[in-house]
Amino acid sequence: MTRILEVTDLILRDAHQSLMATRMAMEDMVPACEDLDNAGFWSLECWGGATFDSCIRFLNEDPWERLKTFRKLLPKTKLQMLLRGQNLLGYRHYEDTVVERFVAKAAEHGMDVFRVFDALNDIRNLQTSIKAVKKSGKHAQGTICYTVSPLHTVEAFVDMAQRLKEMGCDSICIKDMAALLKPQPAYDLVKGIKEKCGKDTLVHLHCHSTTGVTLVSYMKAIEAGCDIVDTAISSLSLGPGHNPTESLVEMLEGTGIETRLDMARLLKARNYFKTIRPRYKEFLSDITGVETEIFQSQIPGGMISNMESQLKQQGAGDKLQEVLLEVPRVRKVSGFPPLVTPSSQIVGTQAVFNVLMGPYKVLTGEFADLMLGYYGETIGPKDPEVMEKARVHAKKEAITCRPAELLKPEWEHLRADALSAKANGTDEDVLTFAMFPQVAPKFFATRDQGPKNLGKDPAATPAAAAAPAAATPTKPTGPQKYAVTINGQVHNVTVAAAR
Amino acid sequence: MTRILEVTDLILRDAHQSLMATRMAMEDMVPACEDLDNAGFWSLECWGGATFDSCIRFLNEDPWERLKTFRKLLPKTKLQMLLRGQNLLGYRHYEDTVVERFVAKAAEHGMDVFRVFDALNDIRNLQTSIKAVKKSGKHAQGTICYTVSPLHTVEAFVDMAQRLKEMGCDSICIKDMAALLKPQPAYDLVKGIKEKCGKDTLVHLHCHSTTGVTLVSYMKAIEAGCDIVDTAISSLSLGPGHNPTESLVEMLEGTGIETRLDMARLLKARNYFKTIRPRYKEFLSDITGVETEIFQSQIPGGMISNMESQLKQQGAGDKLQEVLLEVPRVRKVSGFPPLVTPSSQIVGTQAVFNVLMGPYKVLTGEFADLMLGYYGETIGPKDPEVMEKARVHAKKEAITCRPAELLKPEWEHLRADALSAKANGTDEDVLTFAMFPQVAPKFFATRDQGPKNLGKDPAATPAAAAAPAAATPTKPTGPQKYAVTINGQVHNVTVAAAR
Numbered sequence: 001m002t003r004i005l006e007v008t009d010l011i012l013r014d015a016h017q018s019l020m021a022t023r024m025a026m027e028d029m030v031p032a033c034e035d036l037d038n039a040g041f042w043s044l045e046c047w048g049g050a051t052f053d054s055c056i057r058f059l060n061e062d063p064w065e066r067l068k069t070f071r072k073l074l075p076k077t078k079l080q081m082l083l084r085g086q087n088l089l090g091y092r093h094y095e096d097t098v099v100e101r102f103v104a105k106a107a108e109h110g111m112d113v114f115r116v117f118d119a120l121n122d123i124r125n126l127q128t129s130i131k132a133v134k135k136s137g138k139h140a141q142g143t144i145c146y147t148v149s150p151l152h153t154v155e156a157f158v159d160m161a162q163r164l165k166e167m168g169c170d171s172i173c174i175k176d177m178a179a180l181l182k183p184q185p186a187y188d189l190v191k192g193i194k195e196k197c198g199k200d201t202l203v204h205l206h207c208h209s210t211t212g213v214t215l216v217s218y219m220k221a222i223e224a225g226c227d228i229v230d231t232a233i234s235s236l237s238l239g240p241g242h243n244p245t246e247s248l249v250e251m252l253e254g255t256g257i258e259t260r261l262d263m264a265r266l267l268k269a270r271n272y273f274k275t276i277r278p279r280y281k282e283f284l285s286d287i288t289g290v291e292t293e294i295f296q297s298q299i300p301g302g303m304i305s306n307m308e309s310q311l312k313q314q315g316a317g318d319k320l321q322e323v324l325l326e327v328p329r330v331r332k333v334s335g336f337p338p339l340v341t342p343s344s345q346i347v348g349t350q351a352v353f354n355v356l357m358g359p360y361k362v363l364t365g366e367f368a369d370l371m372l373g374y375y376g377e378t379i380g381p382k383d384p385e386v387m388e389k390a391r392v393h394a395k396k397e398a399i400t401c402r403p404a405e406l407l408k409p410e411w412e413h414l415r416a417d418a419l420s421a422k423a424n425g426t427d428e429d430v431l432t433f434a435m436f437p438q439v440a441p442k443f444f445a446t447r448d449q450g451p452k453n454l455g456k457d458p459a460a461t462p463a464a465a466a467a468p469a470a471a472t473p474t475k476p477t478g479p480q481k482y483a484v485t486i487n488g489q490v491h492n493v494t495v496a497a498a499r
Numbered sequence: 500m501t502r503i504l505e506v507t508d509l510i511l512r513d514a515h516q517s518l519m520a521t522r523m524a525m526e527d528m529v530p531a532c533e534d535l536d537n538a539g540f541w542s543l544e545c546w547g548g549a550t551f552d553s554c555i556r557f558l559n560e561d562p563w564e565r566l567k568t569f570r571k572l573l574p575k576t577k578l579q580m581l582l583r584g585q586n587l588l589g590y591r592h593y594e595d596t597v598v599e600r601f602v603a604k605a606a607e608h609g610m611d612v613f614r615v616f617d618a619l620n621d622i623r624n625l626q627t628s629i630k631a632v633k634k635s636g637k638h639a640q641g642t643i644c645y646t647v648s649p650l651h652t653v654e655a656f657v658d659m660a661q662r663l664k665e666m667g668c669d670s671i672c673i674k675d676m677a678a679l680l681k682p683q684p685a686y687d688l689v690k691g692i693k694e695k696c697g698k699d700t701l702v703h704l705h706c707h708s709t710t711g712v713t714l715v716s717y718m719k720a721i722e723a724g725c726d727i728v729d730t731a732i733s734s735l736s737l738g739p740g741h742n743p744t745e746s747l748v749e750m751l752e753g754t755g756i757e758t759r760l761d762m763a764r765l766l767k768a769r770n771y772f773k774t775i776r777p778r779y780k781e782f783l784s785d786i787t788g789v790e791t792e793i794f795q796s797q798i799p800g801g802m803i804s805n806m807e808s809q810l811k812q813q814g815a816g817d818k819l820q821e822v823l824l825e826v827p828r829v830r831k832v833s834g835f836p837p838l839v840t841p842s843s844q845i846v847g848t849q850a851v852f853n854v855l856m857g858p859y860k861v862l863t864g865e866f867a868d869l870m871l872g873y874y875g876e877t878i879g880p881k882d883p884e885v886m887e888k889a890r891v892h893a894k895k896e897a898i899t900c901r902p903a904e905l906l907k908p909e910w911e912h913l914r915a916d917a918l919s920a921k922a923n924g925t926d927e928d929v930l931t932f933a934m935f936p937q938v939a940p941k942f943f944a945t946r947d948q949g950p951k952n953l954g955k956d957p958a959a960t961p962a963a964a965a966a967p968a969a970a971t972p973t974k975p976t977g978p979q980k981y982a983v984t985i986n987g988q989v990h991n992v993t994v995a996a997a998r
Binding site: 182183184185188211212213215216218219220234235237238243244246247249250251253254255263267288289290292293295296 | 681683687710714717719733736737746749752753788
């Protein structure tokens with residue numbers, strides 16, 4: 001009897017986020033929707049992650065309108081989004097009411113599957129959003145951020161899956177954002193989850209392809225019973241992106257396992273995005289091969305290039321190797337957080353500062369918060385000396401409760417601020433403002449000019465055009481605030497000397 | 500107990516043949532040799548295939564000197580070459596003495612492992628070279644060209660492996676030049692060979708990466724007991740090339756199987772070739788992603804782009820789809836030959852002519868020879884009507900014997916011709932002349948100017964520079980001879996109207 005493997009395609013969200021800095025214009029996605037909707041995917045990831053930010057920051061496009069458009073153009077397929085738990089799509093913790101309202105609005109506009117993760121794998125940071133998704137009658141997917149450390153054993157991840165299941169999650173996602181999941185651990189992890197949580201527990205695997213091994217990991221995970229995998233139409237796949245959808249389909253021939261995908265539809269979408277890709281040449285990742293050094297450094301590729309650019313602007317481009325060695329030490333000091341937005345930026349920036357100014361001579365505000373528990377719990381204990389420095393620096397005590405418990409109701413306040421920033425009075429606009437208070441006012445002011453398409457006729461683009469360099473901190477001399485742009489997202493970093 | 504998987508690296512031959520039209524200069528390979536020699540490879544493929552042709556045609560380099568240099572620079576590692584059986588490195592059948600002398604000379608200069616294949620999988624075309632390799636005391640690797648057709652079952656390939664073993668081959672290579680070998684057939688094939696030929700039979704797997712599935716095929720083949728696999732250092736891997744060596748090493752973690760490779764050496768070689776690759780920008784394949792349509796058309800990527808260029812020059816660029824559909828029909832008519840040099844060119848050119856001028860209205864001389872058995876036997880029967888056309892066209896009868904049986908001794912004749920073309924009197928020069936009689940005289944005349952390096956400082960190369968277009972036949976009006984350049988190799992095609 002043939003077993004069916006379900007597939008989620010990422011072309012409308014993570015594929016262009018990973019390969020072309022989230023810049024693809026909605027009008028360049030619309031023509032592919034009919035083929036994608038009829039191809040037989042379990043779901044299409046099309047919203048969340050960095051798309052919300054990119055819409056209002058770069059594309060002058062209302063992200064809520066994008067969602068409504070996808071709902072209309074993809075009537076047959078479940079829509080899926082990536083949600084950063086209590087951070088929603090922003091970079092701080094929101095009070096529970098804001099989280100609930102965000103989820104309710106996304107569900108109202110047609111979102112079906114909410115993939116919810118926390119950068120520290122602290123599941124207390126997922127509970128409000130998971131509960132809100134369940135209340136909306138939608139699919140709540142609890143997420144394990146896969147990482148490698150002495151504490152991140154198969155058993156530890158399986159336990160986490162069990163706790164997510166007990167929390168009411170409809171499925172478990174293993175999210176391998178750095179392509180660190182090798183075939184044997186993939187097999188062991190899926191098998192472990194199926195054994196502990198029951199074989200009917202839906203397991204959904206998301207790997208990037210950066211290291212070149214993860215299509216093999218898919219094969220072994222599928223052999224262990226994995227139910228759904230994430231891929232991207234091949235013309236927008238590989239490198240720091242994902243494994244190609246068509247290759248996955250072909251790979252299974254003769255195994256007794258097949259997808260429900262229609263190859264003719266896939267090839268039509270492939271040919272279409274092949275024509276779109278060169279239009280975004282100036283944003284395209286220049287990595288097309290594999291990067292296996294990640295296995296040694298455990299540092300995602302995008303993070304390395306950002307640290308390199310930070311160092312160069314400090315005239316310290318020769319320190320990259322030192323910083324690469326420092327990152328695992330900072331991870332250990334901070335209890336081995338996975339490296340994913342925003343923990344990757346927090347750990348990476350602190351490693352740069354440690355190398356430039358001496359270990360923990362200067363702490364970023366965010367790193368102090370991480371040490372003091374304001375982002376949640378990490379799997380390992382934190383270094384007590386550095387915690388003490390963080391306490392002095394941040395002038396506040398460590399906490400052990402769920403961070404959002406400490407937040408005061410903020411909806412009315414956000415609504416008032418949004419309205420004075422020319423929001424249109426809808427809850428959607430308040431949520432947009434809440435997530436990007438610096439960017440939203442400008443967007444509200446220019447919204448009626450309509451979306452911009454940053455794609456260009458490749459014949460008209462100069463070959464040497466590079467992606468705009470990331471903004472980086474100037475030489476730190478005392479407490480300062482910086483806006484650090486990382487993978488197109490602005491991250492606010494506060495720096496002060498530690499005593 | 501840990502099992503060891505052995506690895507052959509292709510960076511010095513097939514990697515640059517597949518990705519940069521075999522143009523890499525010897526001086527660009529020399530600096531990597533120490534790391535490659537100490538990395539722990541089973542062998543390094545560094546000679547044969549198209550390198551001999553490329554050396555004398557483009558690089559003004561003596562291929563025999565290249566071999567001697569590699570032997571000096573790679574003292575610890577077995578050298579490996581690809582040999583086209585009775586065709587040696589040329590495009591016709593040679594009389595047995597020529598084959599014996601070629602093998603003896605290559606062995607004398609340090610070649611260790613001879614991978615011998617025949618484009619039709621007719622093992623009678625391997626017997627002289629295999630015997631010569633054994634006589635030299637070297638490693639004879641018998642090769643199965645993997646292809647897909649109704650007749651190419653696992654059982655048929657396993658039988659072929661058994662016959663190769665009986666012929667005295669030291670190992671069996673499965674050569675998957677078009678990346679058609681999927682994981683389950685890879686498993687079944689290796690398992691079948693181990694069961695039928697004995698578990699001590701060395702099985703060596705060579706896959707290209709064009710379709711994106713073959714690293715998974717490696718995993719399954721290894722699980723079935725495959726002993727050696729072919730990969731390429733990652734900075735010259737993927738696309739129409741091969742799977743990355745570093746990814747293979749990492750992929751095995753936790754499986755109880757490991758390689759003997761030193762990752763630090765691999766990464767040094769990786770970084771080195773990363774700096775070399777952009778120097779050959781004008782020759783670089785523009786395919787960096789995957790091409791899964793090959794599974795439908797069974798036509799290797801390089802063959803498609805060549806047919807496209809032939810059609811365009813005939814003003815028939817819109818006929819490509821028709822030609823793609825015609826290729827499988829030509830394969831059926833001619834007994835399902837695998838598509839590899841030179842059968843890929845013969846079948847492809849005939850398909851173009853069938854579409855342009857009607858089915859078998861015009862036959863190439865080579866296609867007629869293929870139909871009449873002058874290249875050897877195919878797995879399937881041939882179409883009798885087209886065979887009759889071939890007989891009339893070529894004015895000769897079909898044969899069933901080993902084609903080289905019909906050849907008269909030719910060594911003295913070749914020696915005399917080589918000497919009048921200014922060969923230096925060595926057997927090596929006679930062999931060079933024998934393989935490329937049109938090109939060798941010019942090479943002999945300019946040899947003392949020394950090798951050319953076609954690599955260029957990437958900053959000085961105009962971005963839009965394209966690879967030189969392949970020469971293609973002009974409009975056929977009667978019997979004509981054409982020199983068709985395919986993947987940088989000149990192939991002589993004779994065309995006459997069939998009656």
